Amino acid sequence: MRGLDLSRAYFEECALPMLKAQFPSLLPHLAAGLTGSGSECFGFDDETSQDHDFEPGFCLFLPGEDAVDRRAAFQLERAYAKLPREFMGFRRGLMGPVGGARRGVLRTAEYFSEKTGAPDGILTVSQWLTTPDHALAEAVNGEIFYDGPGDVTRIRQRLSRYPEDIRKKKLAGQLLLMAQSGQYNYARCLRHGEMGAAQLAVCEFVKAGMQTVFLLNGVYQPFYKWSFRAMRRLPRLSLLAELMEYLLTTGNEEEQAREKQDVMEGIAADVIDEMQRQELTRAVCGDLEKHAYSVQDGIADGEIRNLHILSAV
Secondary structure (H helix, E strand, O other): OOHHHHHHHHHHHHHHHHHHHHOOOOHHHOEEEEOOOOHHHHOOOOOHHHHOOOOOOOEEEEOOOOOOOHHHHHHHHHHHHOOOOEEOOEEOOOOOOOOOOOOEEEEHHHHHHHHHOOOOOOOOHHHHHHOOHHHHHHHHOOEEEEEOOOHHHHHHHHOOOOOHHHHHHHHHHHHHHHHHHHHHHHHHHHHOOOHHHHHHHHHHHHHHHHHHHHHHHOOOOOOHHHHHHHHOOOOOOOOHHHHHHHHHHOOOOHHHHHHHHHHHHHHHHHHHHHHHHOOOOOOOOOOHHHHHHHHHHOOOOHHHHOOOOOOOO
């Protein structure tokens, strides 16, 4: 049983009839779904995931107090708390008076402010550049089962992907980090006999490389522990996940080091091919640093383009 399926069934069979019966005038102002923190919101949950925070529940989104005042919100919280404790063999944990931090009754503006800093999903350039990918991913993941006013759906649509200039800025920074760590520093660390530093360079290459792959797919990278699983589902460059996992799990003895360097250059070549396919770079070489600056040169907004190349990393 996937958490999203459990949540939808719980809402449709237990909550929606209650809302129609007890809050018919409020229902057009509400939205409900499962989104935010937790593997179930990404569809990554399995039997292991059920050892904590796995229960029937959902997010019930409320607009501002002009539409749903505090008294009505409190009544909705009470009603949510009274929903069946057990459903389809799963039992709800004890909830706080306001429905808990992840599920229950939530103000729409507060939820999106907590995730992105913007209550309406309209981010400034600074917010786009500095909001972590995993927070943006949590703002738009999962499913919305019901949206009376459509506000939650519209906000999620605004946040669904990076503006193109922001994507290019982030991509340029990650490409530069890939070049520094994998194409330059890894070999230098080995020549210095710094095996630990060499493996740190590999880690930095993989971190930047994974971010690059997500950016090239136009998808937010989730929290690190789900990144490999998410990457394997991407339509482009998903096979690089296996190569990056190899880099992280292989030692740095002489023969292994030579093979890892070849693997990193192969990853770089695949990334360059995809950037050229998307017409993101004009550079014609295997040096990721040159491609980083070429991507930056393609940013239309002069203010964003003139920021330090690593300002979005």
